[in-house]
Amino acid sequence: GQNIDQPTEMTATEGAIVQINCTYQTSGFNGLFWYQQHAGEAPTFLSYNVLDGLEEKGRFSSFLSRSKGYSYLLLKELQMKDSASYLCAAMDSNYQLIWGAGTKLIIKP
Amino acid sequence: GAVVSQHPSWVICKSGTSVKIECRSLDFQATTMFWYRQFPKQSLMLMATSNEGSKATYEQGVEKDKFLINHASLTLSTLTVTSAHPEDSSFYICSARDTQVDYEQYFGPGTRLTVT
Numbered sequence: 001g002q003n004i005d006q007p008t009e010m011t012a013t014e015g016a017i018v019q020i021n022c023t024y025q026t027s028g029f030n031g032l033f034w035y036q037q038h039a040g041e042a043p044t045f046l047s048y049n050v051l052d053g054l055e056e057k058g059r060f061s062s063f064l065s066r067s068k069g070y071s072y073l074l075l076k077e078l079q080m081k082d083s084a085s086y087l088c089a090a091m092d093s094n095y096q097l098i099w100g101a102g103t104k105l106i107i108k109p
Numbered sequence: 110g111a112v113v114s115q116h117p118s119w120v121i122c123k124s125g126t127s128v129k130i131e132c133r134s135l136d137f138q139a140t141t142m143f144w145y146r147q148f149p150k151q152s153l154m155l156m157a158t159s160n161e162g163s164k165a166t167y168e169q170g171v172e173k174d175k176f177l178i179n180h181a182s183l184t185l186s187t188l189t190v191t192s193a194h195p196e197d198s199s200f201y202i203c204s205a206r207d208t209q210v211d212y213e214q215y216f217g218p219g220t221r222l223t224v225t
Contacts, residue, residue: 030212031212033212035216040200040221041218041219042202042216042217042218042219043153043202043216044216045213045214045215045216048212050212087152087153091212095206095212096155096158097143097155097214099152099153099154099155100152101151101152102152
């Protein structure tokens with residue numbers, strides 16, 4: 001079956017760095033997405049990885065290892081506004097997104 | 110660019126009535142649109158995939174006669190919740206795939222439905 005695993009909740013301190021891990025199993029693979037979702041709002045796109053390696057975009061970076069079925073989202077210089085749920089989603093061979101349950105990130109001052 | 114709108118943003122209706130939610134891609138053409146439902150503190154659950162000009166594909170467990178989906182044009186898909194019940198109260202989110210870029214999905218702002 002198809003499956004996405006990510007931690008349910010993480011806590012970090014303002015100004016610090018946090019890494020949110022995601023492992024996936026899908027029928028075929030067309031890339032790995034990370035979305036940010038604030039409470040009561042729709043998800044917003046953060047990153048897309050289809051090749052192995054690290055993609056950096058400002059304070060956020062995303063890493064993919066296709067052989068390990070593994071990705072992580074790295075958030076640097078954490079700000080209070082980064083408190084949100086972070087959703088990992090893998091795209092299968094039919095270009096359908098398989099969603100993880102999301103990681104709730106709590107930022108403390 | 111790549112903006113998706115939903116209307117209404119929130120709606121309250123009485124049990125037994127029907128509610129229509131619109132999803133529009135404002136500045137791109139979307140051959141495929143997706144309808145999701147999200148209950149509090151839970152992840153997105155795909156309800157159906159809507160393809161322009163053809164019948165929607167529903168996920169297992171989603172009643173196609175209760176959740177009517179119409180995708181009549183490349184910029185508009187509608188979801189109608191028929192004979193709504195309180196358990197249908199949820200956050201409904203659509204996303205649209207840009208036909209020019211296979212992997213990109215853009216989300217609408219969501220519609221909060223409350224059935225009393």
